[in-house]
Amino acid sequence: MPIIDFLAPHFAWIDSPTAWVALLTLVVLEIVLGIDNLIFISILTNKLPEHQRARARRLGIGAALLMRLALLATISFIVQLTNPLFTLFDHPFSWRDIILIAGGLFLVWKATKEIHHTVDPTDHKDTMVGTLQLSLGGAIFQILLLDLVFSIDSIITAVGMTDEIAIMYIAVIAAVTVMLIAAAPLANFIAKNPTIVMLALGFLLMIGTTLIADGMGFHVPKGYIYAAMGFSALVEGLNMLARRKKR
Template sequence: MPEFFAFLLDPAAYAALITLIVMEVVLGIDNLVFISILTNKLPPSVRGRARRIGISLALILRLVLLSTVAFIVHLTDPLFTLFGHGFSWRDLILIAGGLFLVWKATREIHHSVDPSDGPEQMVGGAAAIGFGAAITQILVLDLVFSIDSIITAVGMTNEIGIMMIAVVVAVLAMMAASGPLSRFIAANPTIVMLALGFLLMIGMTLIADGFGFHVPKGYIYAAMAFSAFVEILNMLARRRRQRDAADMAPAEH
């Protein structure tokens, strides 16, 4: 067996592989929410293609970064010190990505609540963004999330083979979930606003991380899960009220 796959003979490696796959899938949620919101602004005929291209780019970027893992490790080396914190390339990339996410989410929230912008600029409006612009924005965030994902993977294992398998499995899971998630978001406007709130929170978390204030991911995802659960309860309550109103309408006649 080639040395690259020698880890397959080590039972302990499978525990690391499963743990890393779960971690990569969780980290991919941020990327997937952004891709779903952005591609829903495209005409329906090209949304699927845009999602596939965006997620494929995420896979390619992660594999390319894994092939230069020695370089990626050095991205955490401080470049300069400011306010007592040593800033590395990773920090600068996270800050830039966080600022982009905050700007993008704020802009989309503004367009969704300000009717004076016109319906074509609303979240989900077909003419709100071009195909090339969508792919470019997805690529920018893919790069940010890919670097964070690979640095996390390097911190968990030294086996490149384990990292590659975990990345491929996580991206395939993103590909499978992208369609249903995008359709669910498109069919529920309140979910769009909630998802934009998530992007704001993720952007601020990236900025804080870049400045050396690490927020445990578990807190972030627990808050997201609780908010999503509350919104699902609201959706069920709205549907029940709509059914009750529909049942009462014939009786009134």
């Protein structure tokens, strides 16, 4: 059985409790890191006509999964992205830093444009997608573009946790599956609660800023970011409950 003989070395870790702990930790980490991307996908796809939203989410997340699996296949190249390219202001910049900065700027720009449109809805030029009409292909392209940034960062994080490529594949597939299941409920919740949109855009603005800071060498612990997001979401949840009681 040549297939079994080929796969056997990649699953030799199954009998190791330590490997299972690493797998569980990595799955949770990938899911948490995917929250940022999921918020972006929810806001972006809600700009599409209603009959295209579910399809855009499925295609975008499915294509993102294929891209992540392809990136894992070139993991030796991904790891080399952390090698310094040049030094500026006493900080060595690598391809990873450049990608994080570019992705952060992209996210800040998108979130700022959408916040402007939300504050001034009569101005139909400054929206998250540049125009009011967003095509299905354009939405999928933007989903993949941002997912590329988060994918490279999460893969480099995964390499630091385990040497087993099979564990990385399983963690990525599990995390993206959770994203696929949660995408529709989250998008519907955001669409039905307009105040949540501004909060979500604030999250994206904060995430974009931390990506830029990380690329510049100023690492902000993810725990602080998600704690702030969780606290803000809790306060907004209480506000929503209060408004519902008044009604």
